[in-house]
Amino acid sequence: MRTPPLPLAEAQARLLALAPSLPVEHRAVTECLGHYLAEDLHARRTQPAAALSAMDGFAMRSADLPGPWRVIGESAAGHPFAGSVGAGQATRISTGAMLPHGADMVLLQEDSERDGDGLRLTGELPQPPSRHVRPAGMDFTAHETLIAAGQRVGPAQIALAIAGGHSHLPVRRRVSLTVIDSGDELVAPGHLPDLHQLPASNGPMLCALASCLPVDIRHAGPVEDKLDHLAGALDAASAADVIVTSGGASVGDHDLVRPALEALGASIDFWRVSIKPGKPLLVATRGRQVILGLPGNPASAFVTAYLFLLPLLRAMLGARDALPRTFPARLATPMARGGGRMEFLRAVWDGAHVALDPLQDSGALSPLSRANALVVREAGADAKPAGTDVPVYLLENGGIA
């Protein structure tokens, strides 16, 4: 018996529950870009380790304000002053240099005048006096949590981990993914198609989408609409953590992904989700392997990859937030009432308003390429006038983020 299409949230929860956790490994920090921390990362040192000057000027005791002072030496970055600053004394100090013993403030050089060893205040006093001092531990202290488990490692996290004294990070190993194009009408990219054919563009698109994550990708096909060919391609990928197919997921006589999976002994977890585009999405497992059968229409393949494939990969990689998030955005034009399925409309967000593309056919690639946002329209939603806030997924860098 055919079960009704699942609501989006239920389908996503079912898929994420199937995500196997990959083993944890310790990778060189500089090789961790795009991974997710497998455990909380604790600081192995304090930063700044000692109070530092935030500006170029002179270091002295605030008790001696408003001066004048006698300059007795210098503290430069990497070359601290060996002595101590006493009453009426000051040292030259540079940005990032250690505050000398005894000093608790820095006077900007622009606010002072030096004459030989003599120094006097000519401008503003820092308020409070410690304003240009970075206290020890201002950024972080030893043992505190620097980066929580499940957080993504980006450029700032790489810098923080290194500053915290780490050379390696605990992350999950890279996911292996096989992407399979299927359909008799498809020709490999670069070959000129006949009238009844078209280039297999979904596979490269899905590979590009997945490449924003630490994933080793193999691309196979296009595979003909023959059960043994499809089963053969699926079987050849038996070592992959995840297989994603596109096309052949619907109800036609040549839609063979489901029969091929059944022939291989895979267990079908669910088929069809109540979303547009993307309804015929199929999810199956074979042991620990997860198989996603995406619809062939390009926009359907993109949207289901965005809503299912990327979250699955993130969950396997240990992400705390595997699912993409929506933001409220103001409609530039009216939006017609919703249909029977939740919809993901290709749109352009200009920073203030979001404009729906006039062409929403799931077979069209050009609106997808113009889009930097997907507007969510709930099933059965009322028509909305321009200016209404609607939930939007932002496809930063065309969906790469």
Ligand SMILES: Nc1nc2c(c(=O)[nH]1)N[C@H]1C(S)=C(S)[C@@H](COP(=O)(O)OP(=O)(O)OC[C@H]3O[C@@H](n4cnc5c(N)ncnc54)[C@H](O)[C@@H]3O)O[C@H]1N2
């Ligand atoms: N009677 C029904 N027909 C259809 C239904 C339905 O419920 N009842 N669902 C429709 C929906 S919704 C979608 S989405 C499509 C999905 O079909 P398939 O996943 O079986 O995909 P195909 O039929 O193989 O292809 C659809 C379309 O996409 C093109 N395609 C396929 N693979 C690629 C590729 N790798 N690169 C570029 N383009 C590709 C293909 O040529 C077709 O034009 O089914 C509806 N039908």
Ligand code: MOO
């Ligand atoms: O659900 Mo299909 O993906 O609309 O064309």
